[in-house]
Amino acid sequence: MIYPDGEALLRKKIGLDPNSIGSDAISRAFEQRMIECGIRNINSYLEKIQESPQEWDALIDSLIIPETWFFRERESFKYLQQYVISEWLTNHKNTVLRVLSVPCSTGEEPYSIAIALLEAGLKPTDFHIDAIDISKKSLLTAQTAIYYPYSFRGNPLSFQERYFQHQEIGYHLSEKVKNQVHFLHGNLAKTDFLMGTPAYDIVFCRNLLIYFDIVTKEQTVKLFERLLNPEGLLFVGHAEAGLLVNSRFASIRHALAFAYRKSTVTKSPINFHDRQNNKKNSSPNGQKRIINRNYQPKTKLQTQLIAIHNNHLSENTKNDLLTTSRKLADQGHLTEAIELCNNYIKQNRVSVEGYVLLGQLQQAMGKNEDSLQSFQKAIYLQPTHKEALTHLALLKENQGDIINANLLWQRIQRLNNNL
Ligand SMILES: C[S@@+](CC[C@H](N)C(=O)[O-])C[C@H]1O[C@@H](n2cnc3c(N)ncnc32)[C@H](O)[C@@H]1O
Incomplete structure (x- = not known):
């Protein structure tokens, strides 16, 4: 039996999308609780809760x-x-994370998280963790912090020896780690x-958004914009990476980390030039991706471009096109940059770099389908091109195509392992 009023109440109070766990599971929970309470009528039970x-x-x-x-x-x-x-350690001396x-x-x-931070070299006084659940x-x-083997599945267990004491009943977590976490009761919805x-510097919200209905998902993503510091992660x-599409969060592009940063619209546009030529010096998150979507072409620049188009292009000018295109992108002139890049590709049909840049430009303009094709062309030409693979994985992820995104991330991982 399905309980529409019960499902509606759960949606209202905890943002639960009934399809995420299924009406059967919801009905079972209601029926089990009604038996425990000795109540036979769903309306009486809804009143009771x-x-x-x-x-x-x-x-x-039970849900x-x-x-x-x-x-x-x-x-x-x-x-x-x-x-x-x-x-963090370089930029935030004397600040609590x-x-x-x-x-x-x-x-x-x-x-x-506490163990990871201690192992990264933070002192207990350097960080504070709030942990919340409904x-x-x-x-x-x-x-209580006593755990059983089920909580340690599938991981190298060296940390277990360092932070747990194996007693007759379970693994007891050390006080040092326990003291770092402050538990609170709360409803994210x-x-x-x-x-x-x-605000927080780091937010972990994993494996909950998938259960929320669309309104609560959107509300939660907005909430994280408020709760996270500008440089926060x-x-x-x-399975939730695709849910951040069209939000103010941009992936940090690190295979399998599923970490995001707020991408604020600021004065400085994407630095395509650095991204292409100076990857080693780029920030560790690999991405200060700031998109200037409000760009209005400047007449003088457009005139220059038309002149370039109408001119007979010398070999040098042809090769300069890609460089100029990057420079234009750096300055936020995305439409012109795309035009030049297309021009370059027409004359260099097997240029992997050309397609990667074109894909980035199209992505910055919000033309995701076009950029997908450009990255695919780059990968066709060079199957091991990590940057193109990463862009494609992120696009797939953003489209909710998690299966293909994961296959691409695995491919990138294999390439990293083979280095
Ligand atoms: C699958 S666990 C995820 C735990 C952990 N984040 C992880 O990824 O391993 C889902 C948790 O979400 C909690 N939960 C469900 N709805 C919630 C809500 N509206 N607010 C806060 N917690 C909620 C449940 O109690 C459950 O402990």
Whole structure:
């Protein structure tokens, strides 16, 4: 039996999209709780959960999926460490790194963050982790911090020896790690969630957005814009990367880390020149991607371009086209840059660099389908071109084509391993 009023209430209160876990699972949860309460009528049960916070918590616990484990999606933690070592420690002396883990479930995620930060060289006083979940039962388990083998699945376990004591019953987490995490009860779907709280430098929100309906997803992404410092990092789960399309978040383009930064529209446009020619010196996040979509072509420049088109192009000028195109892009003149780049490709039909630049320019203009084709052409010409592969993976991810995106990330990983 389906309970439409029950589903509507869950959507309203916790943003749950019934399709994400299925109406059957929702019905089972309601029926199980109705049996426990000795209530036979769904309307009476719905009244009860409105009146009884305890029963509401019990329903939540029979609905939620608390699945989590230590260092789940390990690359996210590696990237966090890399960020702290190469960026945070240099630029933020004497500042406490503020981290939020929501939903934290039974604690494996925030404790993994704490271990990762300690191993990256931060002192306990250098960082603060808030960990939030809607399930009070899960939070209690988290605070107890005694874990069983199921929480350590599939990972190299060297950290286990360093931070846990194996006792008769379970693995007991060291006080040093435990003390770093402050657990709080909260509902991310509420519009006043963490209202008035100082911003965070790092937010982990993994494996929850997939359960939210579209309105709550959008509301949550906006919430993270508010909750994150301008240079902050947002980590999501691998299945959630596509949900940040059309948001103000841009991927940091690190294979399998699923980390994002706010991409604010600022005075400086994308530095295509640096990205192409000076990759080694670029920032560790690989991307200060700032898109100037409000660009208005300048008449003088347009006149110059028309002159270039109408002229007979010498061999040197032909080769200069790509360089000029990059310079134009650097200055924010995207339309002209695309025109020049297309011109260059017409004369250099097997230029991988030409297609990669064209793809980047098209992406910056929001022409995702065109840019997809350009990156595909670049990869056809050079199957090991990592930059083109990364762009394509991100585009697929943004389109929600997670399967193909993951295949591309695996290909990039293999190329990295073969270096
Ligand atoms: C699959 S776990 C994810 C845990 C961890 N982030 C990870 O990726 O391993 C999902 C958690 O979301 C919590 N949750 C569900 N709805 C929530 C909400 N509206 N606000 C806060 N937490 C919620 C559940 O209690 C559950 O612990």
